[in-house]
Amino acid sequence: MKTKITLLLTFILVSFSMHAQYKVSGVVKDETNQPIPGVSVVVEGTSTGTTTDFDGNYTIKVKKGNKVTFSSVGYTSITKEMDGSAVLNLTMAEGMALDEVVITGNRAKPRSVLDSPVPIDNISVKELKGSGKVQVEQMLSYTVPSFNSATQAISDATAHFDPADLRGLGPSRTLVLMNGKRMKQSSQIYLNGTPGKGEVGIDLKSFPNSAVKSIEVLRDGASAQYGSDAIAGVINIILKDDAEYSEINTHAGVTSQGDGFNMGIDYNGAVNVGEKGKLSLSLEYFKQNITNRAGNAQDTPGEAPDVADYGGNTDDPDYIRDTEFYNNVSAWMNENPDIGMIVGQPKLTKISGLANFTYPISEKSEFYTFHTITKRYGQSFAYYRSPFWRGDVQDAEFISKYEDFV
Structure with missing residues (x-):
């Protein structure tokens, strides 16, 4: 039932x-x-x-x-x-705008801001160090599209500043900020055939690498907001303002050619000031030796004089003079194989420090100040020319022997 x-x-x-x-x-x-x-x-x-x-x-x-x-x-x-x-x-009516759909193969946060009308990259210090480079401008070259910077050889003092720009528009058209404030341009004018010839730019070696928390890069023009020096884009260097622990990093390296040895050590730490204040301190020591990719000077200053060019007359005074010139200079160059110019990175020693202090006054206001000091010694090489490198020098009437211009 x-x-x-x-x-x-x-x-x-x-x-x-x-x-x-x-x-x-x-x-x-x-x-x-x-x-x-x-x-x-x-x-x-x-x-x-x-x-x-x-x-x-x-x-x-x-x-x-x-x-x-x-x-x-x-x-x-x-x-x-x-x-x-x-x-x-x-x-159904057509939608005026589509909802943003992001499909990704991992859970990592996108580096670029996707909801901005212009491309903005937010580069963490971890990404910068992952480039394997030791200077900020070199790190950015390997992590940020359209950022250009390379060591300049045989370019006088320009070799110590490494001109840097965005989108190839020149160093003076790339605005560099530190914590949102303009960095001052250096007084060094870029010389010879370097990028930005005749311009001045920002010295990205003027502060310790250990002071950098992250770097924001606006890869588009912002002249309407900042002025003509932001035509190429804006780089904003965010400084560390706090630290859970002090940090010391060291590095050393050498090129595959056995030259260009470099080493460095940097420090960053923070201390409390009063109840709310924070003082972040950063120090760096960096040293690098020169590299040279010019090779040895040629063993001869050109081609030997051809008697046929002198009418076949071996007693021609010009033929005798030019032959003697060739033989003497060749012997001198063989005795001094290092007389050629040096083409490569300069010798550099840098000691720098940075202090960044913040103190909240209220929920909407804050007192802040940051200061940096840098002492740098460098030795670079100029584009010098010896007379015997020119084909018309040996024909000059006022030169009778190679000692006249050595």
């Missing part, structure tokens, strides 16, 4: 459930009366759903009072409450 009652109740409940559900069908079209295929039709709060076919038709089981959402990429979603009608046709 109990079994019969249970079966009867189950049958009644199933019948009631089936009676409460009904089918809704219809066509989904756009504003031009064209069917929209692939529209997602989902009953809210359930896993029940379907999609429209190629002709925009759909059929779905619902209950009275259910809310059904119609959505498709490029169209504004529509939600309808079911009122018992068996037919529901809809017209």
